[in-house]
Amino acid sequence: MRQPPTSSRNSASKLGSAFKRVGRYLKDQAEEQSHSALYLSPAGRISQHQRNTNWYGNGETSNQDLSDQLVQKLTRVNHVPPYRFSGSPPTYSPTATPLSSSTMATNSASGPGIFQNMVRHQYASDNILQSYDVLKPQRQNSHTNRMHWVVFIHGGYFRDPKVDSTSFKPTISLIEESQSQTASTLHSRISGYASLNYRLAPHPAYPQDPKTTPSYTLNTSRWPNQLDDVMAGLQHLQRTYPDSKDYILVGHSVGATLAFLAVLKASEAGITTPRAVAGVSGIYDYPAIHKSNPDYEALTNNAMDTKYYEEASPALYSADQYEEQWHQEKRVIVIAHSRDDELVVWDQPEGMMKVFEGDGLTSELVELKGKHNEIWEQSGELVKAIEKAVELVVWMISP
Numbered sequence: 001m002r003q004p005p006t007s008s009r010n011s012a013s014k015l016g017s018a019f020k021r022v023g024r025y026l027k028d029q030a031e032e033q034s035h036s037a038l039y040l041s042p043a044g045r046i047s048q049h050q051r052n053t054n055w056y057g058n059g060e061t062s063n064q065d066l067s068d069q070l071v072q073k074l075t076r077v078n079h080v081p082p083y084r085f086s087g088s089p090p091t092y093s094p095t096a097t098p099l100s101s102s103t104m105a106t107n108s109a110s111g112p113g114i115f116q117n118m119v120r121h122q123y124a125s126d127n128i129l130q131s132y133d134v135l136k137p138q139r140q141n142s143h144t145n146r147m148h149w150v151v152f153i154h155g156g157y158f159r160d161p162k163v164d165s166t167s168f169k170p171t172i173s174l175i176e177e178s179q180s181q182t183a184s185t186l187h188s189r190i191s192g193y194a195s196l197n198y199r200l201a202p203h204p205a206y207p208q209d210p211k212t213t214p215s216y217t218l219n220t221s222r223w224p225n226q227l228d229d230v231m232a233g234l235q236h237l238q239r240t241y242p243d244s245k246d247y248i249l250v251g252h253s254v255g256a257t258l259a260f261l262a263v264l265k266a267s268e269a270g271i272t273t274p275r276a277v278a279g280v281s282g283i284y285d286y287p288a289i290h291k292s293n294p295d296y297e298a299l300t301n302n303a304m305d306t307k308y309y310e311e312a313s314p315a316l317y318s319a320d321q322y323e324e325q326w327h328q329e330k331r332v333i334v335i336a337h338s339r340d341d342e343l344v345v346w347d348q349p350e351g352m353m354k355v356f357e358g359d360g361l362t363s364e365l366v367e368l369k370g371k372h373n374e375i376w377e378q379s380g381e382l383v384k385a386i387e388k389a390v391e392l393v394v395w396m397i398s399p
C-alpha cells in the first residue's frame with residue numbers, strides 16, 4: 001500500500017403542528033425580545049447560538065408578518081424532494097419528528113463578512129437545537145479541484161449550552177479569511193461548511209423552569225437522542241445539498257464520539273459515509289475515561305443511562321465494523337489531540353488509534369497544542385486537523 005504523506009413524508013396535520021410550533025416559537029421570541037429578555041432562563045441567557053442568531057430579520061417584524069414569513073419560507077422550500085429511503089426498509093427511526101421541508105433563516109447577527117451568507121436549517125421540529133448552519137463560500141476562481149464539504153459536530157459533554165454550531169465559526173474564519181498560501185490551498189478544496197446542533201441534556205448551571213420555558217428550548221435530552229439528531233441532521237443536509245455527500249466529518253470532544261458513531265450508523269440511517277473522519281480532542285471510550293477521571297461518570301450519566309456507555313464508545317468497536325460501513329472504498333481517519341488537554345487524557349486518542357492499527361483504512365495521529373477548548377476557539381489548531389484530513393483525502397483520491 002502507498003504510504004501517505006506525513007420515514008416517508010409527514011402528514012399534513014403533522015406539518016400543520018410543526019408550523020404552529022415554530023410559529024409559536026417565533027411569536028414568543030418577538031414578545032420576549034420586546035421585553036429585552038431574549039432566551040432568559042433563571043440562570044441567564046441559555047445559548048450562544050440562540051443569542052447570536054436573529055431568526056427572522058431585524059427583530060422589528062410584527063407577529064403577523066412573522067407567521068406570514070414563516071409560511072412563505074416553508075412553502076418556498078416545499079419543492080425540496082421529500083427524503084425517501086431507497087433499498088430495503090430502514091431499521092433506523094429517528095426519535096425526532098422530521099419536518100417535510102426546511103426552515104431557513106439568515107444568520108444576520110454576525111454582521112457583514114463571510115457569515116452574511118450563512119443559513120440555518122431546521123431538520124426536525126421538537127427542539128430549536130435540531131438545526132444546522134451552512135456556509136457555501138463564493139469562490140473567486142473556478143477550481144478544477146475535487147472539492148469537499150467540512151461538517152462539524154461540537155462538544156460540550158452533551159450539555160453545555162454555550163457550545164453549539166456557532167463554535168465552528170472561528171475555524172471557518174481562519175480558513176476563509178487567511179491570506180496564507182496554506183489557507184488558500186485549503187479553501188480551494190472546500191466547497192461548503194456545515195455545523196450541526198443536536199438536543200442537549202440539562203446543565204445545572206443553566207436551570208430551566210419547565211413551567212415557563214417553551215418545550216422546544218428545554219434541554220432535557222437523553223441518549224440516544226443526540227446521535228439520532230446527528231443522523232437526522234446529516235440526512236437533511238445530504239438531501240438539501242447533494243454535493244455535501246462528499247465530506248469530511250469533524251467532531252470536537254463528545255462531537256468526536258458522535259462523528260465515529262455516525263459512520264457506524266450510516267447505512268441504517270441512509271446517509272453517505274464521509275471520506276474522512278477527524279476526531280479532535282475526542283472522547284472515544286466512556287468506561288476508560290470514567291477510570292482516568294472518576295468525576296466524569298456523573299457527566300456521562302447526566303446524558304445517558306449506564307447501559308449505553310459501551311455502545312456509545314467508538315473505541316470499543318472493531319476495524320471490521322467500521323469497514324462494513326466504509327466498504328472497500330478509500331477512507332481516512334485523523335485523530336488529533338493535544339498533550340496539554342486538561343480535560344481529556346492522551347489515553348483516549350491512543351485507544352482510538354489502536355482500533356485501526358494494521359487495517360486497510362488510512363489513519364493518522366496529529367499532535368496539537370493547547371488546552372481542550374483552545375483547540376476550537378481561536379488558536380487555529382482545529383484548522384490543522386482539517387488540513388491533515390483534506391491532505392490525506394486529496395492524496396487518497398489522486399489516481
Ligand SMILES: N[C@@H](CC(=O)c1ccccc1NC=O)C(=O)O
Nearest residue numbers: 155156157158160253254255343
Ligand atoms: N463545558 C462542559 C464540560 C465539557 O465540555 C467537558 C468537560 C470534561 C471533558 C470533556 C468535556 N467536553 C466534551 O465534549 C460543561 O459545562 O459541562
